[in-house]
Amino acid sequence: MDFTLSDDRQALVDVLGRFIRERYTLALRHKASQDAPGHDQATWQQLAEIGVIGALFDEEFGGFAGSPYDLIAIFETLGHGLVSEPVMPVLMAGTILEQARPDLLEDIIAGQSIVVPALFEAGGRYDHTIIQTRAVNTGSGFTLDGSKAVVAHAEAANALIVSATDESGSAGLYLVPTDAEGVFIRGYPGNDGSRAAEISLTNVALDEGARLGDIALADAAIAKGRLALCAEALGIAEWLKTATLDYLKTRVQFGKPIGSNQALQHRMVEMVVRIEQMRSAVINAAAAMDGNGGGTDTTARDRAISAAKYTVGNNGIEVAEESIQMHGGIGMTMELDMTHFARRAVLIDHQLGDADHHLASYIASAAAA
Amino acid sequence: MDLSFSPEEQAFRDEVRDFLKSELPARLSDKVRTGKHLDKAEIEEWQAILSRKGWLAPHWPKEYGGQGWSVVQRYLYDIETSQAHAPHVVPFGLSMLAPVLIAFGSQEQKDHWLPRMLNGDDWWCQGYSEPGAGSDLANVRTAAIRDGDEYVVNGQKTWTTLGQHANMMFCLVRTDTDGPRQQGISFLLVDMEAPGVEVRPIITLDGGHEVNEVFFTDVRVPAENLVGEEGRGWTYAKYLLTYERTSMAAIGSSKAGLAWLKSIARAEMANGKPLIEDALFAARLARVEIELANLETTTLRVVASAAQGGAPGAESSILKIKGSEIRQEISSLARRAIGPYAQPFPPEIDVEGSNEPAIGPDYAGVITPNYLNLRKLTIFGGSNEIQKNIISKAVLGL
Numbered sequence: 025m026d027f028t029l030s031d032d033r034q035a036l037v038d039v040l041g042r043f044i045r046e047r048y049t050l051a052l053r054h055k056a057s058q059d060a061p062g063h064d065q066a067t068w069q070q071l072a073e074i075g076v077i078g079a080l081f082d083e084e085f086g087g088f089a090g091s092p093y094d095l096i097a098i099f100e101t102l103g104h105g106l107v108s109e110p111v112m113p114v115l116m117a118g119t120i121l122e123q124a125r126p127d128l129l130e131d132i133i134a135g136q137s138i139v140v141p142a143l144f145e146a147g148g149r150y151d152h153t154i155i156q157t158r159a160v161n162t163g164s165g166f167t168l169d170g171s172k173a174v175v176a177h178a179e180a181a182n183a184l185i186v187s188a189t190d191e192s193g194s195a196g197l198y199l200v201p202t203d204a205e206g207v208f209i210r211g212y213p214g215n216d217g218s219r220a221a222e223i224s225l226t227n228v229a230l231d232e233g234a235r236l237g238d239i240a241l242a243d244a245a246i247a248k249g250r251l252a253l254c255a256e257a258l259g260i261a262e263w264l265k266t267a268t269l270d271y272l273k274t275r276v277q278f279g280k281p282i283g284s285n286q287a288l289q290h291r292m293v294e295m296v297v298r299i300e301q302m303r304s305a306v307i308n309a310a311a312a313m314d315g316n317g318g319g320t321d322t323t324a325r326d327r328a329i330s331a332a333k334y335t336v337g338n339n340g341i342e343v344a345e346e347s348i349q350m351h352g353g354i355g356m357t358m359e360l361d362m363t364h365f366a367r368r369a370v371l372i373d374h375q376l377g378d379a380d381h382h383l384a385s386y387i388a389s390a391a392a393a
Numbered sequence: 394m395d396l397s398f399s400p401e402e403q404a405f406r407d408e409v410r411d412f413l414k415s416e417l418p419a420r421l422s423d424k425v426r427t428g429k430h431l432d433k434a435e436i437e438e439w440q441a442i443l444s445r446k447g448w449l450a451p452h453w454p455k456e457y458g459g460q461g462w463s464v465v466q467r468y469l470y471d472i473e474t475s476q477a478h479a480p481h482v483v484p485f486g487l488s489m490l491a492p493v494l495i496a497f498g499s500q501e502q503k504d505h506w507l508p509r510m511l512n513g514d515d516w517w518c519q520g521y522s523e524p525g526a527g528s529d530l531a532n533v534r535t536a537a538i539r540d541g542d543e544y545v546v547n548g549q550k551t552w553t554t555l556g557q558h559a560n561m562m563f564c565l566v567r568t569d570t571d572g573p574r575q576q577g578i579s580f581l582l583v584d585m586e587a588p589g590v591e592v593r594p595i596i597t598l599d600g601g602h603e604v605n606e607v608f609f610t611d612v613r614v615p616a617e618n619l620v621g622e623e624g625r626g627w628t629y630a631k632y633l634l635t636y637e638r639t640s641m642a643a644i645g646s647s648k649a650g651l652a653w654l655k656s657i658a659r660a661e662m663a664n665g666k667p668l669i670e671d672a673l674f675a676a677r678l679a680r681v682e683i684e685l686a687n688l689e690t691t692t693l694r695v696v697a698s699a700a701q702g703g704a705p706g707a708e709s710s711i712l713k714i715k716g717s718e719i720r721q722e723i724s725s726l727a728r729r730a731i732g733p734y735a736q737p738f739p740p741e742i743d744v745e746g747s748n749e750p751a752i753g754p755d756y757a758g759v760i761t762p763n764y765l766n767l768r769k770l771t772i773f774g775g776s777n778e779i780q781k782n783i784i785s786k787a788v789l790g791l
């Protein structure tokens with residue numbers, strides 16, 4: 025048994041970590057979230073240069089890594105720096121394109137092109153198979169009508185991968201350039217300081233090649249997206265733990281550090297235990313995805329992913345709320361870095377299925393087994 | 394044992410309900426119900442309506458313009474106004490300072506300040522906390538040095554709620570640096586418009602501005618603004634902290650919040666059916682509803698004992714702990730209920746007259762900021778950890 029990273033992966037994570045510490049500030053993140061494109065383009069270029077985007081994909085597709093273990097190492101590091109760049113959406117879109125349009129990956133890996141998935145709709149909550157968006161085959165191509173909800177980093181993208189149902193009732197994925205006529209993107213800042221958008225599609229004309237394939241292509245992408253979010257949440261929780269521990273040691277009330285009160289010591293220990301459980305859940309999920317090895321039986325993978333998303337969702341929120349509470353009044357202020365991490369730790373549970381959604385999936389999957 | 398209210402109490406409740414039905418503007422109650430922020434003018438509008446009815450400070454003794462209501466009446470009034478989504482009355486003057494003035498103030502202070510409160514002439518804020526004095530309130534450092542018939546005040550207060558609207562602050566200041574810390578603290582009324590007072594906003598994690606830092610540089614305060622005796626401020630502050638016992642549970646707010654939450658859970662769909670029928674969500678909802686029903690009876694037991702003249706004890710700490718936890722949980726469930734739409738932070742939804750359509754369901758925009766904002770409930774008013782320390786020492790003798 026070996027829980028350590030390979031030397032190559034450790035080196036990448038070290039470079040990424042150093043880059044974040046030295047170059048990526050929360051001020052930069054905040055500024056980027058105020059308006060389109062909603063992320064920092066210079067940062068994106070540098071992430072491409074140090075190989076972060078390439079590390080999301082296998083050599084076969086022009087990348088150099090892409091295993092689940094690579095993903096969790098990268099996303100934990102991004103979480104620890106509260107990086108709000110479209111890495112997770114690009115991972116998801118790229119996973120779909122690996123199967124459908126591998127030729128597009130080169131530009132993505134080079135940081136020249138950003139493609140993000142737009143798979144969820146307002147009425148569908150966390151279920152991407154509830155699709156109202158319609159695709160009509162015109163003989164020479166397709167037209168799309170409908171809308172997509174809370175699409176992370178849509179404004180940064182030059183193309184979207186949109187799900188739609190055609191006349192025969194079959195759901196498919198379509199590549200939609202964001203500058204196509206009829207695509208309207210309404211961007212906004214999120215409560216976690218990252219950026220998302222509502223998308224409406226009105227009579228959007230696409231050529232024949234726009235259909236990427238069946239909706240099932242999205243499954244692997246969603247699984248990887250969830251794994252990435254779990255790892256990101258873990259990195260955030262680790263950061264919150266360090267910041268809160270530091271505060272307990274330095275904030276003095278009643279003539280002594282507040283951390284000398286056993287009531288808070290035990291709360292801090294609870295936090296540590298939670299984070300260890302989160303880490304193990306993330307490792308379990310990566311192992312299940314790795315074990316699946318591209319096979320078709322994805323039940324075990326999805327169950328482990330749900331277990332992780334459930335564990336990370338509930339515990340991540342708990343870690344965030346405890347961090348705020350143990351900081352007292354100062355923990356309520358926008359000025360403190362900590363609260364930005366805490367807000368993201370809470371809102372991450374609202375992406376790709378919350379703890380309840382995944383607990384229900386786990387129960388259903390376990391009952392079927 | 395009989396848990397029902399007496400016929401007189403029920404008649405009183407009906408009177409409150411009738412009043413709210415005819416006098417509470419829907420414009421205001423709609424905002425409160427949907428979690429929107431009220432501006433200063435709207436709060437003052439409602440306070441003026443209450444004042445005309447004589448209900449702005451019903452808990453004051455009759456001789457000062459109150460109604461001298463019993464604890465039961467006050468409890469019923471709290472519940473009814475919250476459930477009708479009436480705006481909250483700003484408590485700092487009416488509920489926090491007034492009882493201290495009535496108990497310890499001079500006749501001149503009572504004659505001057507109390508009628509002004511009923512008139513809405515002053516907006517009071519509470520200046521207790523400082524950067525170094527939060528849970529450890531006795532650590533206040535803001536200095537007030539006597540100079541003839543004035544005090545010269547230097548120092549800093551923080552977390553001052555709605556200080557941006559206030560023209561007056563009651564604060565704890567240090568008038569003596571020798572001896573036990575508690576004995577050097579005095580209770581002083583400071584004019585926020587006096588030279589040397591500077592108010593700076595603090596933006597909270599929900600993006601709102603409700604608290605401030607307040608800096609004092611050589612602020613001259615007339616000595617007649619000292620309440621009671623010099624050096625006894627700590628005693629007065631303690632008196633104030635135990636004064637409001639039953640409102641701490643915020644039963645009315647939680648009931649109103651729960652009703653709102655249920656309406657959202659009926660509107661939201663999950664897996665093809667209303668969220669309120671989702672097994673896991675329904676379980677979460679049931680748990681908080683049961684907790685609230687239990688806390689309501691706990692509160693009533695405290696109310697009944699206080700009605701019989703029971704001494705204030707650690708009950709207020711129990712009510713504060715459970716009441717704040719329940720309100721927070723309701724706000725968490727609302728966040729959970731709206732799923733992906735917990736994410737958008739559209740500031741324009743709170744702007745009057747904006748014609749931008751809401752992002753997602755129209756109830757969604759305020760929910761995450763509200764959830765984040767209510768993290769304060771377990772921090773202020775004596776944090777829940779401090780309340781637990783009080784119970785373990787004072788009640789359990791640990």
Ligand SMILES: Cc1cc2nc3c(=O)[nH]c(=O)nc-3n(C[C@H](O)[C@H](O)[C@H](O)COP(=O)(O)OP(=O)(O)OC[C@H]3O[C@@H](n4cnc5c(N)ncnc54)[C@H](O)[C@@H]3O)c2cc1C
Nearest residue numbers: 285349350352353519521522527528552554769773776778
């Ligand atoms: C939104 C908001 C509005 C406020 N409004 C006002 C106002 O209008 N006027 C005013 O004067 N103040 C106000 N306050 C201040 C509030 O009363 C203080 O924040 C509170 O007393 C806690 O103090 P602190 O923030 O310094 O935290 P600290 O005292 O530093 O506490 C930090 C953490 O340590 C814990 N802790 C501290 N001591 C102990 C102990 N002995 N044992 C166990 N745990 C302990 C606390 O519970 C907390 O979790 C407000 C605060 C907030 C957040």
